[in-house]
Amino acid sequence: MSITQILFWILSILTVFSALMVITRKNPVYSVLWLIIAFMSISGHYILLNAQFLAIVNIIVYAGAIMVLFLFVIMLMNLNADAEPQKNKWLQLAGVVAGGCLLLVLIAALRETELRNKIAQTGGGSIGLIENLGQVLFKDYVLPFEVSSVLFLSAMVGAVVIGKKN
């Protein structure tokens, strides 16, 4: 078992475990902290696949900005106690069964695909580096890049308008 495989399994187990913790913790603050760990381990997967730019952006944007935003909102609402009211156990069970059925169907459908002998390259290749991504982004995808700035502007205006006291 090579070092790449060992790292892959450790990161996979960490990702799945922290994802499970996100949906089982009662306290929303703990959920946010476990979600940060899940994003960190997904960034580890990106590094393993040599997608360095995405690994850094994932940490900065998701674990840095978005999760801090979540923590701020939880802090503003003072939800740190387990404020979730008691809910129907049967509905919860039905949700778990429905999600499990989706998992079963997807795995059964994807188990015998023709891709199953292909390999995802780990630890090599240069397409994930900033140089190549920047070349493609600013040559072929410059219009979507600029349109996304308009999207951000409209999201900012929308957040201010919604959050304003009326």
Add this chain to the structure above:
Amino acid sequence: MPINYYIFLAVVIFCIGVIGVLTRRNAIIIFMCIELMLNAVNLLLVAFSKMHYLESVERHVVASTVGTEAQLFVFFIMVVAAAEVSVGLAIIVMMYRNTHSVDVNFLNRLKH
């Protein structure tokens, strides 16, 4: 690593996100589960991009850039997710201001 492992890992994370959306009643945690699902898809896109890159390298394409688009798509998904979170959290804050709770069960006014 075989692409199968990445597919199954992404499917498992995605389904955990789906289960979270279906079982939890806290709007913020539902929102976080949506982020989890987005990340599962991102991971799978990057794995597929590396798979296609390796294929084109094995076909002796010199200086191949196959697969760069997939990573750019992941970048744009992150951009859209950031915008989505800002608006969604504003909506949750407004909902908390009106109902003094983030329980989605209170949001059943369309039913009556």
